Amino acid sequence: MIINYLKIAFRNLLRQKAFSFTNILGLSIGLACALFIVMWILDEFSYDRFFKNYDTIYSIKVTRTFDNTKNTDGAVAYPLTNAIAEKIPQVKYAVESTYPSSHVLAFNENKIKKTGYQVSANFFKLFTFPFLQGNAATAVTDPNSVVLTAATAQALFGNHSPLGKLVTLDNQQTYKVTGVIADIPHNSTLQFDFVIPYSFSPEDYQHVANDWVNAFNLGYIEVLPGTNIAALEKQINQLYKQNNPNDDAKTSYLLQPMSEWRLYSDFKDGKNVGGMIDYVHLFSIIAVVILLIACINFMNLSTAQAEKRAKEVGVRKTLGSDRASLVFQFFMESFLMVCIAFVIALLLVYLLLPSFNLMVDKQIKLPFANAKFWLYAVLMIVFTAIVAGIYPAVYLSSFNAATVLKGTFKASNKLLAPRKLLVIGQFAASFVLIVATIIVYQQIQHARHRDLGYNPNDLIIVSSSPELDNNYEVLKQQLLNTGVVDAVTRTTSPMTEIWNYSPAPDWPGRPQNNNFIVSAMAVGSDFAKTTGARMIAGRDFKEGSIADSTGIIYNKAAMDKMNLPDPIGKQVKFFGKTFTIIGVMDNIVMASPYKQVDPMIMLFYDNKRPGFVDIRLKNGVQPQNAIPKIAAIYKTLNPAYPFEYKFADDEFNKKFATEELIGKLTNIFASISIFICCIGLAGLVSFSIQKRFKEIAIRKILGASVWQIIELIAADFLKLVAIAIVIAIPITWWLMNGWLNNYTYHVTIQPMVFALVAIVMLLITLIIVGLNARNAATTNPATVIKSE
Amino acid sequence: MIQIKQLKKVYRTDEVETVALNAINLMVEKGEFVAIMGPSGCGKTTLMNILGLLDEPDSGSFIFNGIEIAHFSESQRVQLRKQNIGFVFQNFNLIDELTVYENVELPLIYTGHKSSERKKMVTEVLERMQLMHRRSHYPQQLSGGQQQRVAVARAVVNKPALILADEPTGNLDSKNGNEVMQLLTELNEQGTTIVMVTHSEHDAKYSHRIIRMLDGQTIMENILV
Known part of the structure; x- marks a missing residue:
């Protein structure tokens, strides 16, 4: 019996090439996505498991x-x-x-x-x-x-x-x-x-x-x-x-x-609030959504085919097949289709894995030898086959043999409602993903183009060493003599990180309850000049000024907290020592680009802890020309160390790694989901046109233009997509607003984004319908009527 | 074999109620060949569907081989149908995706015959219908007459007690039509009960008895044999 079912399934597959192709393509892509996500999640869960205890x-x-x-x-x-x-x-x-x-x-x-x-x-x-x-x-x-x-x-x-x-x-x-x-x-x-x-x-x-x-x-x-x-x-x-x-x-x-x-690294108010696990959940949901979208295609296309399969159902019923065996038969067909799609998906995954690894910065291998992987694979096949196959199987097997064989069978309009609902669901999910991608992208751009308070471009950061620190003045002079360097300073931590926090220095007249934490860094002379930071009041640290060893510079955020009028020249106490405020600097973003800048103090660099030398290139100097000159000086003064340098802007960009990865992944998955939706829609449109071929011919005989006919068919589908958009907008807003609230410094969601995506989605629908309907609308109606 | 009393079947849509069978009575003896005639819409096909257990009556009694089956469940009807009834349709209703051999084999699969048994039975019936040379062809590669022969072969392969033929020659030319009628006559002579719906007086003459229907009722019987 099963062989008989498989035989029929195979022949159907081959006979209805367009239908099979559409279905298998959608399912393969959906399964490949899900496989990638499963492998990514398995990898995330595999962290540290190799330790015996x-x-x-x-x-x-x-x-x-x-x-x-x-x-x-x-x-x-x-x-x-x-x-x-x-x-x-x-x-x-x-x-x-x-x-x-x-x-x-x-x-x-x-x-x-x-x-x-x-x-x-x-x-x-x-x-x-x-x-x-x-x-x-x-x-x-x-x-x-x-x-x-x-x-x-x-x-x-x-x-x-x-x-x-x-x-x-x-x-x-x-x-x-x-x-x-x-x-x-x-x-x-x-x-x-x-x-x-x-x-x-x-x-x-x-x-x-x-x-x-x-x-x-x-x-x-x-x-x-x-x-x-x-x-x-x-x-x-x-x-x-x-x-x-x-x-x-x-x-x-x-x-x-x-x-x-690995997965729960974030804490808030002393409690664990997740971390990477949030993205594991997010991508699990995306995997299921994409798979569901592919399954919905399958359901819609299979049930749209009902009239083609109805006769077979009728005949089988008269020959003694009961409902259960028909359900089983159709389910076997879905199962076969899913199996083929899975093999193609595996092949896709195999081919795309290197690019995927590069993108997510992992070294995932296809775990063919891992029993767990195959267990998940079988589960995935069974899940997909059940979700995609059960509904068509139940529906197709429900046909009444008597009506089918009388030849009066028309697929019931009752089915249009669930099919429409499924299409709405698909497009709503795609809409959410697409808008989410755009908002993630906007948020990254927003933070990236934020005024950092200094200029990270053409700012080279080199690690220092005890030797180099002792020869710092010589190094600085030689660097300036190269002609490619505009200014040099040094810092105890790199410009893109904060390494030290401490209670704020005590100032005269400090209210009892005004305690706050400051980030702290020691910087050399010409700090503002080199980094491009802006002094709001007072001055930068100066070379050779002995007084500067007891100078202190505050940032604006610290001053806002202190409420100290005319701060320049005022004295503060820090770890038992007295410092004089010599300057107030505009806030510079060193930590998270998504957060407000913390209050900060800068002290004058002493030689106790080697930090970093920051080198500002002259305007218009090509870094590739400057680096060898800097390297040569570095090697003579610091021969024990290999010359390694970083650009401040590159380091700053690294702060976006997670968001960029999330952005890239949602972008890919959103594109895939809309693509699968579109092939499904194309399939449905072509079925709908086949069914209405005679109607279209009659309308044409009665004088309808090609455009009117496209309009007629498009209206149904445009309505569905429009409903999907209306449903998706509040969901997207709610989800993305929640996500953005994780960041203090974030974009606000603009209605324009929704409008644009909606317009594009409706246009795509119109194009798909137009391409399919053109053929029907331009066929000579006489031939259609005759063949009826 | 078949005893129908006061059988009623009404089709309802939102606005219209159509009485397809109006308290109809009918008896068919074992081994009989009965033709049912009547204009379109008189209820012939509804009657055939009920006889074939594809549809259930709204009221009345239907005794098949001595058992009241009017209110059998779907699964009981399936059981009864696959063991006792073969169908021949005007439009053949072969499954396009299956070969001649596989189409004929199908009822045997549903009745659970073993593969070796099936092979023997299908070969036997295909030889009898002179279709062996066509066994690997698909339905659309055959002429109408050949397709109907396949359909008849499929209807009889299980050796059913009753064959229901719904205008079996309706889509055939007279030569092929006669061949099919000849085939049915032979089957009847070998003991199979046949109930046939037809519009053709010519075909009806092959039967023992013609029942004429109008508006869901039998109005006349002509006994030919």
């Missing part, structure tokens, strides 16, 4: 309250993890690491800049990165050891064995290679090229080991199975309070399981 690892998060605002991050004080390991028996390991930072690793003449952490001794017991060489248990117990990833080892030592060799870090200290681990998989939250153990001088250690206030480490614990996490959090908080009873930041610790590191 995935289920029992937690990271320590800390919520601190300043200015009534709760901030949650991972920064913990150094003694915390040791204390936890010592005092809390349910904790198997407690380790910490520094934040990642870049360092120059050297072996003989081979120098490379790599990112690494300092870690505690049990780091590799908790994080089971596979060791290719060396012993995980002892690799980071000696303070002078270093563990490299395979790629780093290869870059430093080529094919020679790295174990036991000495690597110089930042041209200062040497470390012995004690282990080589496999390259870190892309789906690891922790990403690094090397690790070294923490090492302190005895006096530094004395200080650090008892410093419960300053927090500059990340903490991780592994608990024994069955540990009560809420109780453990309480214990950790108690432990902290015992050691830092005078905490004024109302610090509170919480534990985040490893399974949430």
